[in-house]
Amino acid sequence: MIKLLTEMLSIPSPTFHEQELTAFIKKFAEDNFPQPEIREFKDCLIIELGKENTHLPHITMVGHSDVVPQWFKPYIEDDKLYGAGGSDMLAAEAAFFRITADNHEDILKRARISIVIYSREEGTKMEDNGLYDLIGEYPDFFKSIDLAIVGEPTDNTIQIGCCGSLHARVVSTGMACHSARPWNGENAFYKALPFISAMAEIEPVKHEVFGCDFFDVLSITEESCTPGRTSIPGRWEANVNFRYAPVRTPQEAEDYVLNFVNDLKVDGLEINIKDNSPSGTVHESPLFARACDILAFPVQAKQAWTDVAQLSAMGVPCFNFGPGLTAQAHKDNEYCSISLIEDYGKQLKLLLTTI
Secondary structure, three states: OHHHHHHHHOOOOEOOOOHHHHHHHHHHHHHHOOOOEEEEEOOEEEEEEOOOOOOOOEEEEEEEOOEOOOOOOOEEEOOEEEOOOHHHHHHHHHHHHHHHHHHHHHHOOOOEEEEEEEOOOOOOOHHHOHHHHHHHHOHHHHHOOOEEEEOOOOOOOEEEOEOEEEEEEEEEEOEOEEOOOHHHOEOHHHHOHHHHHHHHOOOOEEEEEOOEEEEEEEEEEEEEEOOOOOEEOOEEEEEEEEEEOOOOOHHHHHHHHHHHHHHOOOOOEEEEEEEEEOOEOOOOOHHHHHHHHHHOOOEEEOOOOOOHHHHHHOOOOEEEOOOOOHHHOOOOOOEEEHHHHHHHHHHHHHHHHHO
16 A cells, blocks of 8 residues: 555646546556446546446545645655655555455455545635536436545544635725724724624534534634735635534525624624535435444544545435545645555455455
8 A cells, every 4th residue: 555655646636637547546446356337527537447337336536636835755764654644645546446446356255346536626616626527427326326435535434524614704894094093994803893893703613413413613724814914904815614414505605604794793894605515414325334443443523624525415324434644634734644554454344355
């Protein structure tokens, strides 16, 4: 696994430029899997094994091919393998392919296996996401999945569901003027202070879902004023991000944010919803429960948005499970733990050969 992962990390794969890594993965599947059926669409791959065994459960492993940090040559120090995207989330994908390649005879006696590799996950709207494209192009394939494992970094815990993610633009409008004569205008930033203060006082709201704690959190994540060192700003703008537990619908999340802001009745303040990615609900099934029992890792809430949301919207029982370190995701000098990857591989093999 470590050799394969190092080879994958040696290929730059920033968002919208995943083609070389996709080609490498496709060739690995062609060279190491028995008669794989491969579908390629917009730099994304669906690789199926044992498709003819319709009496067996269909288990799919899912991962994105793009990474956030700027590429650098991978290297190993002690238990750490450094490389852009190692934790998020190429370590899981290397395990998907190595374990399947080395154990396909035993695995295919127990299940039909698919591996989905998709592009454009990091920092894009859901409509630009490669998995969104695949679901739109091959809906029947996704409806046939009995269990999906999304290899997002979870530190080898099982993380169920995911939070929804809503972004809104809040604008405070004043009147620009020279800073030497502020009485000739209205400072848009000052006018927004009641809103900023109210946001600063919001506490996380806990919701228990399937025995796990999810939290609603509302935050200002970006802000800017009309530029000018000697000008009173006539406009202040902020991005508000609402991460909401899988107890709310997207419409309920929008209503909550709009009502919160509008009820403040701040003069000159407007809010508009920019985008809203729904939360991921938990679809329990006997196979889902058995997989959790076999893996025997702690079960937690996924306090973030992942593509579990898209899969669960298709009715697919799924969870996040990967050897990547959550604290390393998106870091400039990203690394993953070799020992965690090895433990992950052992448990993934156990799952796929005994399910």
